[in-house]
Amino acid sequence: MTEVGTVTTPTTSELQTMPMAKALNAGLAAAMAADERVLLMGEDIGTLGGVFRVTEGLKNTYGEHRVLDTPLAESGIVGTAIGLAMRGYRPVCEIQFDGFIFPGFDQITTQLAKLTNRHEGAQAFPIVIRVPYGGHIGAVEHHQESPEAYFAHTAGLRSVSPSTPHDAYWMIQEAIAANDPVMFFEPKSRYWQKGAVDLAAPAVPLHSSRVVRTGSDVTVLAHGAMVSVLLQAAELAASEGISLEVVDLRSIAPIDYAPILESVRKTGRLIVAQEAPGNVSVGSEIAATVAERAFYSLEAPVLRVSGFDVPFPPAKLEGVFLPDADRILEAVDRALAY
Amino acid sequence: MTDVTRMVADSPVQFLAPDGTFAPNVGAEEYAPFVERLDDAALQRMFRDMAMVRAFDVEAGNLQRQGQLALWVPSHGQEAAQVGSACAMRPQDHIFPSYREHAVGMVRGIDLMNVIRMLRGLTHGGWDPKDPRNGNFHLYTLVIGSQALHATGYAMGIQFDGAFGTGDPENDQAVVVYFGDGATSQGDVSEAFVFAASYQTPQVFFLQNNHWAISVPVSRQSRTPLYRRGEGFGIPSVQIDGNDVLASYAVTAKNLDEARAGGGPRLVEALTYRIGAHTTSDDPTKYRTDDELASWVARDPIARFQAYLRGRGAADAFFDGVAAEAKDFAADTRRRTLALESPPAELMFENVYTDEHPLTAEQFEWLGRYEESLEGGDAR
Numbered sequence: 001m002t003e004v005g006t007v008t009t010p011t012t013s014e015l016q017t018m019p020m021a022k023a024l025n026a027g028l029a030a031a032m033a034a035d036e037r038v039l040l041m042g043e044d045i046g047t048l049g050g051v052f053r054v055t056e057g058l059k060n061t062y063g064e065h066r067v068l069d070t071p072l073a074e075s076g077i078v079g080t081a082i083g084l085a086m087r088g089y090r091p092v093c094e095i096q097f098d099g100f101i102f103p104g105f106d107q108i109t110t111q112l113a114k115l116t117n118r119h120e121g122a123q124a125f126p127i128v129i130r131v132p133y134g135g136h137i138g139a140v141e142h143h144q145e146s147p148e149a150y151f152a153h154t155a156g157l158r159s160v161s162p163s164t165p166h167d168a169y170w171m172i173q174e175a176i177a178a179n180d181p182v183m184f185f186e187p188k189s190r191y192w193q194k195g196a197v198d199l200a201a202p203a204v205p206l207h208s209s210r211v212v213r214t215g216s217d218v219t220v221l222a223h224g225a226m227v228s229v230l231l232q233a234a235e236l237a238a239s240e241g242i243s244l245e246v247v248d249l250r251s252i253a254p255i256d257y258a259p260i261l262e263s264v265r266k267t268g269r270l271i272v273a274q275e276a277p278g279n280v281s282v283g284s285e286i287a288a289t290v291a292e293r294a295f296y297s298l299e300a301p302v303l304r305v306s307g308f309d310v311p312f313p314p315a316k317l318e319g320v321f322l323p324d325a326d327r328i329l330e331a332v333d334r335a336l337a338y
Numbered sequence: 339m340t341d342v343t344r345m346v347a348d349s350p351v352q353f354l355a356p357d358g359t360f361a362p363n364v365g366a367e368e369y370a371p372f373v374e375r376l377d378d379a380a381l382q383r384m385f386r387d388m389a390m391v392r393a394f395d396v397e398a399g400n401l402q403r404q405g406q407l408a409l410w411v412p413s414h415g416q417e418a419a420q421v422g423s424a425c426a427m428r429p430q431d432h433i434f435p436s437y438r439e440h441a442v443g444m445v446r447g448i449d450l451m452n453v454i455r456m457l458r459g460l461t462h463g464g465w466d467p468k469d470p471r472n473g474n475f476h477l478y479t480l481v482i483g484s485q486a487l488h489a490t491g492y493a494m495g496i497q498f499d500g501a502f503g504t505g506d507p508e509n510d511q512a513v514v515v516y517f518g519d520g521a522t523s524q525g526d527v528s529e530a531f532v533f534a535a536s537y538q539t540p541q542v543f544f545l546q547n548n549h550w551a552i553s554v555p556v557s558r559q560s561r562t563p564l565y566r567r568g569e570g571f572g573i574p575s576v577q578i579d580g581n582d583v584l585a586s587y588a589v590t591a592k593n594l595d596e597a598r599a600g601g602g603p604r605l606v607e608a609l610t611y612r613i614g615a616h617t618t619s620d621d622p623t624k625y626r627t628d629d630e631l632a633s634w635v636a637r638d639p640i641a642r643f644q645a646y647l648r649g650r651g652a653a654d655a656f657f658d659g660v661a662a663e664a665k666d667f668a669a670d671t672r673r674r675t676l677a678l679e680s681p682p683a684e685l686m687f688e689n690v691y692t693d694e695h696p697l698t699a700e701q702f703e704w705l706g707r708y709e710e711s712l713e714g715g716d717a718r
Binding site for chain 2: 075082085088089107111121124126178180
């Protein structure tokens with residue numbers, strides 16, 4: 001360990017810089033090395049390494065029975081993963097793009113989410129479903145969506161979303177180690193952004209939210225790629241003398257409210273940001289819960305900054321659809337006006 | 339009357355004519371050795387199982403009509419398809435039922451009161467498939483066709499474990515999945531065929547074509563005999579007279595042993611008939627003719643097998659004994675059903691997750707406080 005001022009940082013052998021896609025690859029490899037029951041399944045994930053190369057090289061290392069290039073059928077992937085879990089395996093399924101999860105939606109919601117309950121606890125279903133999600137990549141229809149609210153609404157599932165390479169590396173391993181089904185939403189626009197990964201230890205447990213920038217005037221909260229937009233907004237706000245506290249949600253279901261409420265009690269204002277359409281969204285749930293639990297601390301209503309309630313638009317309009325730092329700052333101004 | 343003639347193969351495998359005469363048809367030839375290995379004791383056990391489940395099923399239907407069950411799913415008429423195929427399995431095999439396979443469950447060892455508990459509204463499951471006493475009989479699945487993929491995934495696991503194809507039929511494992519004619523229209527069943535064929539899984543798809551998906555005839559599901567669907571996926575397939583318990587036994591045994599030996603998946607289509615309603619919420623007189631029903635009652639699987647066993651020399655005392663045992667079983671089912679108690683409220687919150695979960699824990703605690711606050715108020 002080296003001393004930098006009063007802050008202790010890991011040595012370089014534990015701290016590596018890599019993009020999120022590589023961090024996920026390393027996390028998957030670590031999970032597969034740790035437990036031979038872990039297997040990966042999905043479309044194009046073997047020989048090609050996945051359309052985003054997240055599983056690159058793993059088939060060579062672990063063989064075709066642990067990295068399965070499946071037939072092109074999402075319900076088939078999830079449904080057979082369920083059977084494999086009954087056999088004692090811990091499958092990690094890749095859904096190629098967010099908008100392609102719906103052919104598997106039935107198996108996820110009517111079967112996977114309910115099977116532990118149907119078995120009255122006699123059988124666990126440790127299945128991870130990785131979903132590259134979200135916009136900012138200029139792609140065609142069904143390739144830029146944020147469907148997490150459907151899954152957060154379904155009892156029996158857990159849902160998480162990392163925002164940094166470090167969290168991606170650790171959260172994928174924690175999700176695989178969990179004994180429940182975990183929906184793992186990967187912000188695909190962040191796949192290629194590099195960041196420091198501390199290979200020695202995770203920052204916080206899987207279902208924790210976390211303050212990633214301290215501030216005093218307004219709390220802003222998001223998960224996945226939107227966290228980077230909040231950090232950008234916080235920089236801009238600071239230049240105008242406004243101090244934003246940024247919370248990275250990390251876990252969408254269950255939501256870790258303690259750090260959120262603590263922050264709101266300090267700032268008195270909360271803005272929830274998300275790429276997903278705002279109607280009946282994760283942000284709606286957080287707004288309602290914070291209003292219930294921190295009513296007397298609030299100086300302004302909880303505001304939501306979301307995608308519009310329209311189908312994700314053609315790529316040339318994604319910049320209008322997706323909340324950016326300016327839309328966050330507009331909401332900050334509204335919150336401060338109370 | 340539904341036109342089903344074009345849905346039938348040239349020679350669906352049959353050993354017993356409807357009057358119980360032992361008259362194997364041309365399709366039955368290759369399966370004959372499997373029938374020959376059944377001695378009188380084995381045959382009589384099969385008859386007993388069929389009669390027991392018939393009595394249980396009729397009594398459960400009565401219990402529903404008397405308000406003791408939320409719903410009943412009759413198996414009446416499908417006993418030969420179910421008992422024959424179940425007797426063809428080996429102890430190490432895994433079975434994925436839909437929700438009408440009461441006879442299969444009984445043969446595999448589950449207590450049928452567990453099915454009663456599910457349909458009385460006490461549980462969504464009812465038994466632990468991992469408990470060795472339950473014969474690897476997995477839970478009923480109510481979304482049509484979903485279990486076909488679970489079965490195929492399980493069979494892929496057997497394959498990855500190398501637990502089949504060693505040439506040792508006492509240890510090599512295989513999977514049987516049950517589904518109906520309606521389920522063949524579900525995408526999940528087609529996807530299960532795709533995965534099974536692709537991975538060459540050790541499994542038998544056992545399709546009970548009982549000719550009706552609630553009120554819709556099989557002719558609305560398919561313009562081709564259903565067993566030929568399997569062939570289109572590269573799965574060797576065969577159609578049998580599903581009301582002939584010997585055909586069901588022999589064809590399942592042969593195909594299952596081929597699958598466990600590494601021959602890949604197989605499909606068996608058993609032509610049978612749902613004598614009762616789809617469930618007790620249904621009124622089949624609205625969509626089926628009396629003539630059609632009568633034609634299938636005349637092909638009753640239990641009467642047919644009884645005639646065959648009599649021809650082999652089974653005495654009245656045997657049939658009387660089975661009838662008495664079945665009557666006792668029905669009475670016992672009634673007595674045990676009436677004694678069932680409602681589950682506690684915590685059942686709702688338990689086992690939603692395997693690991694700790696703050697939201698369910700918080701809501702369970704809240705419910706406790708809420709109910710406590712009502713104590714001393716109006717009686718609930």
